[in-house]
Amino acid sequence: METVTQLFGEGENQTVLQMSLRAVVIFIITLLLLRIAGRRSFGMKSPFDNIIVILLGAILSRAVVGASEFVPTIAAATVIAVLHRIGAWFGALNLRFGALIKGQKIVLFQNGKLEKENMRRALVSESDLYGCLRSSMNVENFNTIESAYMENNGQISFVKKHAE
The missing domain is CATH 3.30.240.20 (bsu07140 like domains)
Structure with missing residues (x-):
């Protein structure tokens, strides 16, 4: 555990190396979350799709700078990605719901x-x-x-x- 703390730092006071390592990990996690959310999250550019970009950026940036705890931050981002995927899926199945969330x-x-x-x-x-x-x-x-x-x-x- 001490090695992880040394590598990634703790709280909001990290070295350049620690913050860079956090950024690498968050980059990889973000790629995975965007795969969960689906391709449309960057292809369609509707307000519904832009939400995921804004929220993931806001939430995951907190993990990079240490403003929030790492695991709860990743959990919140995962919930957002899954909600987007579910919303897009229901929107494709039901035209009324699709019109409601996508316009x-x-x-x-x-x-x-x-x-x-x-x-x-x-x-x-x-x-x-x-x-x-x-x-x-x-x-x-x-x-x-x-x-x-x-x-x-x-x-x-x-x-x-x-x-x-």
Whole structure:
């Protein structure tokens, strides 16, 4: 036990080597926790998925700097990863639950007109929408666009009109 204390330190006063060793261990544990949470935790970037990134960073940093005890900190981080995995699993099985925790798309443009109320709700200005249109579709107006959506991850997507 004394060797472990010498290697990793105790409390908040560690040497550079001790804190570096803690960081290595936390890095490995974080990789394992992210595998438990699933790939979507970094792929989807919805608020539901961003929660795990923020919480794991906040919780696990405490173990690196010694602000909290090591084992309870790892236990709390594991609970967060497992909750994320369970939430994603239930969200994939049940559309209502999925919409509740992951959000839903918001229609910003359809039937040839801007959906002003939805744009206000999504905090998207006309200027924002036109900027996204130019950068992602390389067009200046909505003549070739069927619809536009703010996706649950915050990105704006466009659907082209079908060629007639």
